[in-house]
Amino acid sequence: MLTEFTNPYREHEAACNALKELKIVSRKTIAAGLEAWTLNELFRTNLKVTLVGSGRKWEVQPMLERDDKRPKDDSQFFAMLEAYPLERWEQILHYMVGLQEGFTGVSVYTKQALQHSKLIVLEQNDPIPSLTADGFQFLLMDTKSQIWLFVLKLLELIDSKSSDLVECLTFLLQLNFSTHGRDYSTAGFSDTIVNLMQTLREIGLIYQRSRKDGRFYPTRLVIDLASGLRDVKTDVHRKGFIILETNYRLYAYTDSRLQIALIALFCEIHYRFPNVVIGMITRDSIKQALKGGMSAQQIINYLMMHVHPTLKDKEHPIPDTVIDQINLWEQERQKCTFTAGRLYSQFNSQSDFDLLRKYAEDHGYLVYDNPKARVMVVHEDGHEGVRKYWKKLKKRKEGEK
Structure with missing residues (x-):
């Protein structure tokens, strides 16, 4: 019965259209006009x-001579090469949450990329960024997903600045097939790639x-970027460290300044020791987080994601009373909704009011009306249309006179 109302070839047609747009396939008339x-x-x-x-084996550059400045002990060099990307990426995350140590190693271009991604907001005279709701959700991702998203947004920014997107994309794909621990020459690279490399280095x-x-x-990080596997070695996030009691007291067993800064976004920090932070989730702290653009579900997801290993196997690792209360505090804010609009009043006659009100209602612009007081409010987006209609109405009436 269902096939009578649906197109069984819809998925096939969608796939063919996608291949056509990518110029991979095209239609052609063959013998007999088929x-x-x-x-x-x-x-x-x-x-x-x-x-x-078959075909020629791909290489970025011919093999270089051994780097004289590289440590002779390969194990020491590889250990540094494992730690380096995580340190660099963590510095970017530190900058996003406003930690002082993140400010020194972040270039203007990377700040633009973060802003273009809508992960942070930068005010004109304030060097400290404000984390957006998307930014908080970004920090909940594993490191690999974070970098994937950032690289995609970086390519969008490159494209918007009229740089050679294809060249940059080709270079990133080539890096994915490179060898970990091997050095490659930068000889012959264009200015576009040299500039991209500085961001990738950062x-x-x-x-x-x-x-x-x-x-x-x-x-x-870049070699494993296109693989579907998540490598725990390349994850900035630590294992679970949060214990939350039914009295809203929170214990965070961590020395990560990044995680402490994230907790401080929705929790009042009372005590801080070398390896543990103690705080309290309150109505005011949640309200402040919600005001900053976070949602109750994002806060709950963060708590669940970082719950202490000793609580992982429990049926309710985060107390239900706390989860319910966080949701209730969010609902308090949703009792009132704010809509930008324009007020129309002081109509000369009831008929004028009724005509304009009907026009606004028919076009979905009407927010509020009071026929007795001859007052109405229309959406900001609809103000121009209503105003033009009102002028046309007045001209028509003047012509009739």
Whole structure:
């Protein structure tokens, strides 16, 4: 019965249209006037190469001579190469939550990328960023997902600035097939790629001692970026550390300044020791977090995600009373809704009011009306249309006179 009302070929048509838009396939008229699909020649050739494993082996650059400044002990160098990307990425996260140590290593371009991603808001005369609701949700992700999102938004920003997006995308894909621990030459790179490398270096995707060095090392973060696996070694987030009691008292067993700063967004910090922070979730602290753009569900998700390992197996690791109360505090804010609008009053006659009110209502602009007082409010977006209609109405009446 259901197939009578739906198109069974809809998914097939959608796939064909997508391939057409990507110029992978095209329609062609063959013998007897029949239509057929043909593969793009370049795509066909490269598909064959991929399927049968033939073709020239890809390399970014020929092998370089050993770096004299690199430590002779390879284990020491690889340990540094493992720690470096996480330190760099954590510095970006520190900047997002307004920690002082995050301000020194973040360039203007990276700040623009974070702002373009709508993860932070920067006021004109305030160097400290404000975390948005999207930014808080971003901090709940694992490190790999965070970097994926940031790189996508970075490419959007590059495209908006009329840079060569294809060249940048090609370079990122090439990095994904590079070898961890091997150095690659920067010789022959365009200015676009050199500038992109500085941002990648800043967020920990490549390691380069200096721009004059002439070589760089892809880190594990960029090599594993396109794989579907999440590597716990490349995750900035620590294991669970939060214990929350039914009296709203919170214990956070962590020394991470990032996590402490996140907790302080929705919790009043009372005591801070070397490896534990004690605070209280209150109505005011939750209200302040909600005012900053967070949602009750985001706060609850954060608490559940970072619950202490000793509570993981419990049926209710976070007390239900606390969860319910956080939701109730959010609902308090939702009792009133604010709508930007324009007030119309002082109508000469009831008929004028009724005509304008009907126009606003028919077009979905009407927010509030009081026929007795001849007062109405329309949406800010609809003000221009209502105003033009009112002027046209007045001209028509004057013409009738």
